[in-house]
Amino acid sequence: MQDQALFEYVLRLADDSLILGQRLGEWCGHGPILEEDIALTNISLDLIGQAISLYDLAAELEGAGKNHDQLAYLRFENEYKNVLLVEQPNGDFAMTILRQFFFDAFRLPLYEALMQSPVSQLAAIAAKSVKETRYHLKHTSEWVIRMGDGTDESHERAQAAIDHLWRYTSELFYEDNKDEQLQALEQVPSLKGIQANWMETVKTVLYEATLAIPTNNWKFEGGREGRHSEHMGYILADLQYMQRAYPNMEW
Amino acid sequence: MSTTQWPLWEVFIRSKQGLNHKHVGSLRAPDATLALENARDVYTRRSEGISIWVVESANIHATDIDDADSFFEPSDTKIYRHPTFYEVPDGVKHM
Numbered sequence: 001m002q003d004q005a006l007f008e009y010v011l012r013l014a015d016d017s018l019i020l021g022q023r024l025g026e027w028c029g030h031g032p033i034l035e036e037d038i039a040l041t042n043i044s045l046d047l048i049g050q051a052i053s054l055y056d057l058a059a060e061l062e063g064a065g066k067n068h069d070q071l072a073y074l075r076f077e078n079e080y081k082n083v084l085l086v087e088q089p090n091g092d093f094a095m096t097i098l099r100q101f102f103f104d105a106f107r108l109p110l111y112e113a114l115m116q117s118p119v120s121q122l123a124a125i126a127a128k129s130v131k132e133t134r135y136h137l138k139h140t141s142e143w144v145i146r147m148g149d150g151t152d153e154s155h156e157r158a159q160a161a162i163d164h165l166w167r168y169t170s171e172l173f174y175e176d177n178k179d180e181q182l183q184a185l186e187q188v189p190s191l192k193g194i195q196a197n198w199m200e201t202v203k204t205v206l207y208e209a210t211l212a213i214p215t216n217n218w219k220f221e222g223g224r225e226g227r228h229s230e231h232m233g234y235i236l237a238d239l240q241y242m243q244r245a246y247p248n249m250e251w
Numbered sequence: 252m253s254t255t256q257w258p259l260w261e262v263f264i265r266s267k268q269g270l271n272h273k274h275v276g277s278l279r280a281p282d283a284t285l286a287l288e289n290a291r292d293v294y295t296r297r298s299e300g301i302s303i304w305v306v307e308s309a310n311i312h313a314t315d316i317d318d319a320d321s322f323f324e325p326s327d328t329k330i331y332r333h334p335t336f337y338e339v340p341d342g343v344k345h346m
Contacts, residue, residue, distance in 0.1 A: 033257070035278050035289035042292050139288055146281065 005178040006119065007061040008081065009188060011071070012224060014054035015082035018072055019232075020103060021047035022239050023090060032093050039139060043100065046132040053125045060121075069250070073243035077236055078226035085168035087223070087232050094157035097143045098165055101205070104137035106172045109197040113189035122187075141205045148209025159211055167218040172198070174224045259308040260286040262293075264300035272304050280305075 024044035031037025055068035085103060090096045111133055114126035147158040173191040182188040206213055222228065242249060257279040263272035275294050280286035286305040295303070314322055326332070 033279060035280065035293055038296075039289065039292040042296065135291075142284060142288065146285070 003061050003063070005181045006187065007058055008178050009182055010054050010058040010061060010122065012081045014051045014058055014071070015080045016086050017047040017051040017054060019080070019082045019235060020086035021045070021051060022235055023086065024096070026090055027096065040096070043136050046136070050125065050129045050132070053128070057121050057125065069243060073240045077228055077232055080228065080232065081226060082223050083168065083171045083174070084220055084223040084229050085165065085171065087229060087235055088165065088168060089231055091161065092157055094147055094154070095161040095164070097140050097147070098158065098161040100136065101140035101144050102165060102169050102172070102202070104133060104140055105198050105201040106194065108133045108137050109194045110189070113194065117187055119187050144205050144211070145209045148206070148211040155210070158209065162206070162211060163214050166214040166216070167220045170219045171221040171223060174221060176224070257281045260305045261308050261311060262290045263304040263306070264294055265302040266300055268301070272302065277308060
């Protein structure tokens with residue numbers, strides 16, 4: 001089922017955007033400085049905006065008559081297909097920025113490639129999102145460089161964030177037979193090429209930031225198959241509360 | 252929360268091609284690159300601009316309010332500096 005594979009593919013993109021957007025939203029009113037508080041919530045709203053478009057497309061592909069709210073708010077935990085990286089707690093500012101940097105460095109080349117997709121709605125969403133994502137990556141890269149090449153404390157915190165998050169980065173490039181079906185039809189790019197691009201960005205920025213790439217090969221995966229970390233349930237409790245308490249409510 | 256403050260920057264935004272950059276406010280940032288990014292995030296969220304200038308506030312030299320008497324008042328009585336004492340010749344259009 002090609003539609004089923006594409007539905008799953010779009011849902012993964014949408015869930016990554018939604019959960020990371022929700023995480024960043026937790027910074028609202030708590031940013032380290034007013035300017036950065038607004039910057040983080042701007043990125044959050046960009047991601048949630050992307051999620052809405054992607055859920056609309058997913059709902060259409062699913063053909064079950066659902067809308068984007070039902071997909072975003074009314075599924076069970078094991079039906080969310082986001083990577084574990086995006087559900088990790090905000091931690092300190094370094095942790096939030098490094099999580100975002102690893103994600104942006106993945107999303108930018110992915111959207112650039114998806115702009116060429118023959119699935120026209122997906123190409124259109126990618127074309128709109130690529131500009132937002134290019135700015136996100138610029139902003140997070142600037143911060144990674146400043147923290148890494150800043151004070152002893154900022155360097156230490158940035159390196160600690162990298163060492164902690166590194167284990168979640170391999171899942172960004174998870175592929176299964178659904179991806180292979182879509183790749184065979186040339187509807188979506190191979191994530192191997194995206195991974196090479198990602199590694200290049202990460203190496204360049206971390207080198208300039210005087211930060212080290214971890215040498216361990218621990219891999220934490222499972223999100224793409226609906227197996228999440230202990231943090232996911234708490235996120236969903238926050239995220240789904242309104243829609244569960246007041247079914248079909250709209251803003 | 253940091254105890255040391257970043258420098259203050261003044262933000263100027265041009266809203267459209269051909270218009271001047273206008274002062275819109277100020278913000279804090281550690282350097283010029285991030286001052287531009289912060290200005291983008293704080294002051295152009297609603298499509299207010301197509302170009303941003305930032306200047307570190309310390310680099311702006313301003314007149315002293317106490318000097319206003321000698322700086323600005325003398326020109327109040329020089330009405331002849333306004334070009335209103337000339338007859339416009341009949342042949343001149345669009346004036």
